[in-house]
Amino acid sequence: MLDVDSGKLIVPANVVVEGNHIVAINPETAPSVDRTIVLPGMTLLPGFMDLHTHITDDLEGNWVYRNVEEGPIDDALLGVKYARMTLLTGFTTIRDVGASGFADVALMRAIDKGIVDGPRIIPAAHAIGTTGGHCDVTGYAPGILTMGIEEGVADGPDEIVKAIRYQTKYGAKTIKICATAGVLSYEDSVGAQQYSDLELRAAVAEARLQGMKIAAHAHGTEGIIAASNAGVDSIEHGSLLTDEAVAVLRKNGTFLVPTLYQWFVPVELPPVLHEKNEYIKERISESVRRAIKAGVKFAFGTDAGAGPHGRSGEEFTALVGHGMSPLDAIRTATVNAADLMDIEDRGRIKIGLLADIVAVAGNPLENIRLLEDVKFVMKDGKIYKAPD
The missing domain is CATH 2.30.40.10 (Urease, subunit C, domain 1)
Structure with missing residues (x-):
């Protein structure tokens, strides 16, 4: 043991x-x-915790068309398959950081009631993002898949507060905000900051008021620094870390959830998204090594759903391959994850x-x-x- x-x-x-x-x-x-x-x-070992999943999603088939062909009920049923798969790979707790139509909340309830097998789920429901940003649905004609506060698309402090309260009303247990652009969306820059410092502080303040942890999707340096200084609990991805950004994470005690291994899994993407994926893949290794060397706090996350399900254990191997000790890699998914989420009844035997x-x-x-x-x-x- x-x-x-x-x-x-x-x-x-x-x-x-x-x-x-x-x-x-x-x-x-x-x-x-x-x-x-x-x-x-x-x-x-203690049951593992994966703090960055999309358990009700995957990239199978033509996922661009799936946005209009399928809905949250389809997602929740898909999640039944992946929840059991995840549990059988040793992950007894997950944090889900973005699902449509409260599919992750529905799946959480089904698991808690014993209707289906799966890990405990800490759902974020809809991630919070700017109009036209990474957490919006883009690439469609006006009037198709228009998203609003209910779906987490919010601009300005007042709308952000309403969006967070709406997610909480319908079962969210944690909050995710998209501080920067990303890979699987059609903005030009993968790392551009999308929420202002004022908006980020409003999101953190409301999450605290609701008694919840808040994670920030952030690839680019400016967005990472802004989100950490605003008080988020974790930076998700952190792909373009500079020495300055690493120092800010250390000073603020912000966790890094790097979702490392999935960048190296082949996946078919539209050309513009493939280019962004390759851009990140070439840089994230250096960022993770820099953060490990500097003593940044790490917690475990895979981005399963944006990457493959059922292979979460490969994240441990990726972390060790980038300079983390095996013990510290195991801690990211046990005691560190428990510390990040203020979980006191799990994470140790x-x-x-x-x-x-x-x-x-x-x-x-x-x-x-x-x-x-x-x-x-x-x-x-x-x-x-x-x-x-």
């Missing part, structure tokens, strides 16, 4: 689960239990915490790629995957 705080492996590891909680670890006397599960040669436990065959501190093939998954005391 890996103690993610100390980095020590505890051998042997006998974990006793009662109901949905961990009640003992290596007790002096053998407890009376209904079932014993033996996992020889395996390492137990510890007495009194929820029984979210996964296992891999071998020692992931020696071979991080073991996390790409999780053999055992327990969420909330229930086993969803076990070796034959």
Whole structure:
């Protein structure tokens, strides 16, 4: 068993689960239990947390046409497939950072009620963005897919406040704001700042008023700095980090969620979007290495949905490949993720915490790629995957 705080492996590891909680670890006397599960040669770890997903989305087929051919009900049903896939790869908690029509909220409720299997979901509902910006739907004729406050498209502090309150009213548990342009949208620049400093501060203030964390999609340096200085809890992507931007993140204690591995997965995109994707891919490695070296706080995110589902463990490998230690990579998806989201009942294998436990065959501190093939998954005391 890996103690993610100390980095020590505890051998042997006998974990006793009662109901949905961990009640003992290596007790002096053998407890009376209904079932014993033996996992020889395996390492137990806390259930992982992916803090950047789009669980009700993917890039299959012609996703430009899908915007008008399919709706939130289709998205929610698609999410049923990907939620189970995500859980079986060892991710027992996810933060979903943008879904249409509250599909992620509906999926969260279905999972919480036990209707379908999946990780716990912290949904953002619609991401908040400017008219014509990354979180708007662009590339269509006027009058087609016109988005408003209800869909998260908001300009100026007053509209931003209304948009956040609307998402909260219908079930959002966290907020995402698009501080800059992006890849999968038709703006000219991938990194241009899209919300003003005043607007960003208004978004942060309202998220705080609602008692929620706020993440900022931000590729470009100016937008990263502005969002961090406004007080967001995390920067998503952070692809164009300079030394100045890294220093600001450190000073403000802002987490970086780099969504690293998905940039290196081949995907078919329209030419203009492909060019932007290649532009980021050439630069994000340097940015992540710079942030690791500077001691920026990292949390784990994959951008699954914009990238492939079911391969989230590859993010650990990508982080280690960019200079992070295996232990620190594991921490991004456990204690660091819990710290970012103020989650106190998960992120460690510890007495009194929820029984979210996964296992891999071998020692992931020696071979991080073991996390790409999780053999055992327990969420909330229930086993969803076990070796034959």
